[in-house]
Amino acid sequence: MPTVILINLSYTVAAVLFILGLKFLGNPDTARRGNALSSLGMLLAVVVTLLDHAIIDYRWILLGIVAGTLIGAFAARLIAMTAMPEMVALFNGFGGIASLLVGCIALSQSQLDRFVLLTIFMSIMIGGVTFSGSLLAWGKLSEKITGRPLVFNGQRFVNGGLFLANIACGVMFVQHPEQTLWLVLTVLLSTSLGVMTLLPIGGADMPVIISLLNSYSGLAACAAGFAISNNILIVAGSLVGASGIILTNIMCKAMNRSLANVLFSGFGAASGASNKIEGDVKAISTEDAFYILEAAQSVVVIPGYGMAVAQAQHAVKELQGLLEKNGCEVLYAIHPVAGRMPGHMNVLLAEADVPYDLLLEMDDINPRMETFDVAIVIGANDVVNTAAREIESSPIYGMPIINADYARTVFVLKRSMASGFAGLDNPLFYKDNTRMIFGDAKETVNKLIRELSS
Amino acid sequence: MPTVILINLSYTVAAVLFILGLKFLGNPDTARRGNALSSLGMLLAVVVTLLDHAIIDYRWILLGIVAGTLIGAFAARLIAMTAMPEMVALFNGFGGIASLLVGCIALSQSQLDRFVLLTIFMSIMIGGVTFSGSLLAWGKLSEKITGRPLVFNGQRFVNGGLFLANIACGVMFVQHPEQTLWLVLTVLLSTSLGVMTLLPIGGADMPVIISLLNSYSGLAACAAGFAISNNILIVAGSLVGASGIILTNIMCKAMNRSLANVLFSGFGAASGASNKIEGDVKAISTEDAFYILEAAQSVVVIPGYGMAVAQAQHAVKELQGLLEKNGCEVLYAIHPVAGRMPGHMNVLLAEADVPYDLLLEMDDINPRMETFDVAIVIGANDVVNTAAREIESSPIYGMPIINADYARTVFVLKRSMASGFAGLDNPLFYKDNTRMIFGDAKETVNKLIRELSS
Amino acid sequence: MDMVYLTFILILSVFLGFELIQKVPATLHTPLMSGANAISGITLVGALVGAGGEGSPLTIFLGTAAVTFATINVVGGYLVTDRMLAMFKKKGTKK
Amino acid sequence: MDMVYLTFILILSVFLGFELIQKVPATLHTPLMSGANAISGITLVGALVGAGGEGSPLTIFLGTAAVTFATINVVGGYLVTDRMLAMFKKKGTKK
């Protein structure tokens, strides 16, 4: 069998191993095996490549591999458990620069048609962005640089300009590959682009960014694969590129943010809550709510009359169980006037067999409300109406309420923006950290259960 | 752009449309759109293929397409709703013979290396099996032929022999492509193989078989694709081949059978239940149980003391809800002595808010037990112990029980093979239609809920 | 080298096929089967060149037959599938 | 024609990538990212030919650098991922 066929068939096998590896990595039971499989694929790919007739001298390769293995292994072994994310960022940067270099090398190929040049440019540009971006991320995470977002006026213009310049450079490069200027410019511009895009992003958002950059480095490898017509680079690169995007998206949702918001908001830079009933009502899907609940360590459920109307108590109990299984603490906060008769919530929750110990009175729960990751308000309204605290003119001003709004995130489950028994608007619904989940409470909770249990 | 590039890029698009089409077909909300997308992909693929420079004469093509379209469209429009499965079988057969023909045509190509010959052989053989098998399936389903499985001694030997002869033929064909004999023999043997394999399979199992043959016809197309180096044939063919296998598997599980069982058992041919506590205990996973429940139209739940121990009542109620949402009727059969005190089950089910109307007494449920697709016995034992009916020497002989075993399938949820209060072995567990789901009842039911709600 | 690429494509498609079909509600089993069956009529594309090419009359005859059969599969398959799905649609919306 | 095949492969891989990662529990986000990152070190394969080829010294130098960086990415990436996952394993079995 001709070597090239052998190599490529091995590449097929390697591709299968990568695919299985990624699949297994997504499941806690098989994750470790998945990682092993994918490393096996990598080994196979590297070893058979060495058979390539184009390779005539193994010394430099050996040098590079030995050096790289030593550095990589030591770094991976010695790094503290807590510093792993930044390590991953650093590794990712190295992957980026490798793609950049491979792109440059590909320039010395014999036939360079437009398409190949384009892919070379892309591998250099994406590699460059990945490289510098990852380094900055590493710096921010390891606190070598301040983790605070750096925002300045006109930032978006500068970055947009950089990007366009980069593209222009690429066009020139493809037209005139012989002029090194464009190559050098491409490298410079893309690395600056990487740095500039990351500046306004805070340290806390870095994991998402790393995941994104990781996706980029896959794309860079994929572009390099096109540049040198190599299947396995394309397959592995695009697998990583695609799954990285999905993963990034999942991570964003878990933070209750959009990717755009992460990239451009300068989160944490400016903030100043207003006390007026002003602001937007932010609705959210159960799917997105799931990501937040899934990551929550402590949840307080605040039931009201709507839970009774929806007969959601059993579903709520079920949700409690699932959250607890997920390692989350769940408590119930019962306002004395919740429902339509004294003890209404008790009747319902007893029916659903919620242990008495989990039911806390208003006065016991309010002091620790800040410590809850999520407050789920289920069909309650008046009893969490912050007008009682904030609006002096309100008829219920001064009435003690359950301070749901002090929790990190508040989900309000109700069917509409309608008011409750007292007929008053509720400023809680407009708060920054409040998300409305519209719909019948039972259905909503059942949807959450479905998300959580699959 | 050279035509061949254009064609192939269009093929890429067609492939994407097929992929999306299949994905969407798996979800009730998008299924119809999925079908439309995939037909669009087909249209695109066909149209751009007509641009191929190798095509010099469109008359025959036009003839074929017009004739095919007319026949296909009329058949699809006119067929009765109930006759659809057999129609699909017939269509599938046509696909099979088309692949067979394409394989033959490919023989007139210029360069015929071994690999190409192999793929040609495969497209002919698989096409032939698909063709004749599908026709037989069509016959059985439309009752043109008897639907009863036809079993004879040594059947497996005959079929095995046929298969080996077919392979041998293939080897000769690849060695001597110039001798038409092997080609003709291949066609004959493969069509006979299709007929012979289907003979022992009963009409009721035909849907699974069609799904399998459908997967084959995908593979045949894929082989044909290799034979004429055509991407889209490979992609579409292997997509259908792979998804068909998965679908076949899903369908088998929904019937609580394995594929091997379907293929070789001659199900329904012989049967003679024995009344002894003999036979095997058949355990089953919740995942497999899900497929059966998912397809069930009516379910009866038979709770016992184990439900109380596991405190599974709320989960059971939840399961009921999900089954009902799935269009299934759910009833509860309460044996008077179930549990450990009079009315034990009532206390629990009332707590879980199961409507009284759904609780049937033993005497009301027994006469209609045969009509239930599934009986779920949850932690009951003595109250469904068929020894009371079957074993004269048993201490409980003569005691009325709930005849769970008369339902089509019985799931018994308990932790072990341990006996109940009366300390007696239970022949129910050994019956042909009984499946044990071992484990704590609440956990088992929760797993089922998870399967059902995702 | 072509064969290598084709093998790659085959492998990837097979995996994709496996991944695409996961849990399918029982009601969709038949439509899904039927829809997939229509796709397998893709063999039509292969038949076209035979029917319209410069081969022997036999080839052309076989090609035309193949085109006819495959077209029946494709056209009939898609239409039947659509009819089945339309039926579900109605059932669903009635409620 | 090569490009066509490669594009096909690209498209299929992208779809496969999308399908593979569906719902991932939060605890696996970081290991998954890290594992995928290691795979992206596949660029090493491309670098090898540069470092061991018959190119100019510059090419070889760049190639060697690329090999080194990519190897760090690959080796470090897999090892770190494995360490993370080993940690989970222990947590799980302790219970």
Added chain:
Amino acid sequence: MTLVAIPNETNPTDKRTAMSPANIAKLVQSGADVLVEEGLGVGSGFSNDQYRQAGAMVTKNHEEIFSGSDVVLRIHKPTTEEAELLKRGSIHISHLDPFNEQELIETLNNRQASTISMEMIPRTTRAQKMDALSSQASLAGYVMVLQAANRLNRILPMMMTPSGTIKPAKVFVIGAGVAGLQSIATARRLGARITAFDTRAIVAEQVESLGATFLNIDLGETGQTEDGYARELTAEQLNTQQQAQSDEIAKSDIVITTAQVFGRKPPRLVTLETVKRMQPGSIIVDMAAASGGNVEGSIAGEEVEIDGVIIIGSGNWSGQVCRDASNMYSNNLTNLFTEYWNEDRKLFEIDLQDDILSACVITHGGEIINETIRKHYS
């Protein structure tokens, strides 16, 4: 310096207490001086010592309580004699039944007393913590079901047993206010099948939220007042209702009536004829027996048997669970007291602008200042 005093209740059948020791402690802490009569709370299980420990003075002198204190807290309305003992300008907080007790109110007014009627606390969200009608009605709802179940010759829940299947008992609740809802909840806890009716259509949802069935009767225009109370029905409407309920009642094992119309005599909902249609052994509980009765033939404070049907009209329902009832009433009083207690000046301040006080203060500064009551009297 304000002296708050709590007398013993003079009604011997009521074991409840207006103030628990725990709440006395709160009053003392907020700066009031507290005087209680000896033996206060014995019926509910609170001893004199507990009151002393909470910081109260204990007296044997019933008169002193009225004549010597600035604020009197209690459950029931005072007798005319007690009213005449009151210190001029003092504050008296208790049930007063102002719609029916014009004479007593005028006596109090003549003493220049500021009187707060617990019945008149408005049904607003903010006032709920002081709302004694609600707290006691809620307990009453529970007690009525228990009494009925205790008298019924059947069990409430369904039981499928080897000795036959026992069908769940049927309970019909008329009037789904606070008490009615609690009855529904309690009966459902016990496993009965429940139907309920109320003229206010809005409570249908609340009834269903407790798992009971709402009986739909088309009465035409009914509705509720701003305060959430029911409007009185016309004679014709009442007749329609009686007819429509009759079948449901005949089928029921237990009927519980809780219908009230604020400031009016309770409507007569169940006629003798209907009672006679019930199975012997069935039970009717008439919550309103004491104030006129929803059921024909019910006698306040007694159990009557008509054709084998037992009509319970004991009254003072919450008194049966006197300990919890006392605690809740005492919490209501304390919440009211501390809401308007000025800690700096150590004074109970009556601010007639306040929407709660303006509704429940009857007399103040020698005038009957309550609009509703003044209109009712004139």
Added chain:
Amino acid sequence: MTLVAIPNETNPTDKRTAMSPANIAKLVQSGADVLVEEGLGVGSGFSNDQYRQAGAMVTKNHEEIFSGSDVVLRIHKPTTEEAELLKRGSIHISHLDPFNEQELIETLNNRQASTISMEMIPRTTRAQKMDALSSQASLAGYVMVLQAANRLNRILPMMMTPSGTIKPAKVFVIGAGVAGLQSIATARRLGARITAFDTRAIVAEQVESLGATFLNIDLGETGQTEDGYARELTAEQLNTQQQAQSDEIAKSDIVITTAQVFGRKPPRLVTLETVKRMQPGSIIVDMAAASGGNVEGSIAGEEVEIDGVIIIGSGNWSGQVCRDASNMYSNNLTNLFTEYWNEDRKLFEIDLQDDILSACVITHGGEIINETIRKHYS
């Protein structure tokens, strides 16, 4: 031709009836002639007419029932006079209390009567449909909780209300047999917090399956008989148990004792000392009061108050829900009757090989053939 007769019960406090009209109809259908005494079933709401419609003859003559019939069905044991009236060789099925009524049994035996004692029906799965002890105990469990809740000055469920939070009442159940389990279930329905204890460790799981907590007391060897009954404890074990329960009892609002030892006097589980540790207003229900009592100071058929703690020992618990109790008992009797009724020969056949009959037939053919009882007498 067999004449089956049902006399009125002579115990005036028990309103139950041995046979409901529905079951009479079954007997008649299976070919028996049935005679009932006039007024049978009045207490449970069944009229003479209903019996007539079911196919029974009705007589005013109490004696005739005994002297003229082949089978007598009833609830309570006969008086000696009644026993002496029995037709020779006839069959008598009822409770007989054979362990304590040697004299009566001998009288019956002298009449050559075949007697079946309902107490002696074995606790096997097959016999459960005839097991009257179970059916009545189950109702008793329900009634005891209702009576206790009705007497308690608190409510059972938790309520978080604007007038304060009411903690759920604590209930302690001693003896988790049929009655104890039903008590647990009923109290839990009402929302109480429940702890339970039993000497048979195996019931811990059953207790927990009803959502209650099992109190673990290490008594050493206890165990149960083959029939599932508890063994008697040694004096020392009993003492350990009393001590260990004492704290739990002191904390409880309601204590329900149901402990029995088959064929023995019930154990004394709660001492006076422990009773005095309870809060005033708490309730104890002593199910065994009539047969000796689990609680020191309980009096059969009465309510006693000791230091503010009320001990209810009314007895005849299931009689409070006489209609359901009658139906269940009547089903038990009918199930027993039809099980051994030979429809062809129209005879009630006593087959001493049968494992149920061999356990519950006391006398037959002029001999005390029951092993257990014979041993007990000798």
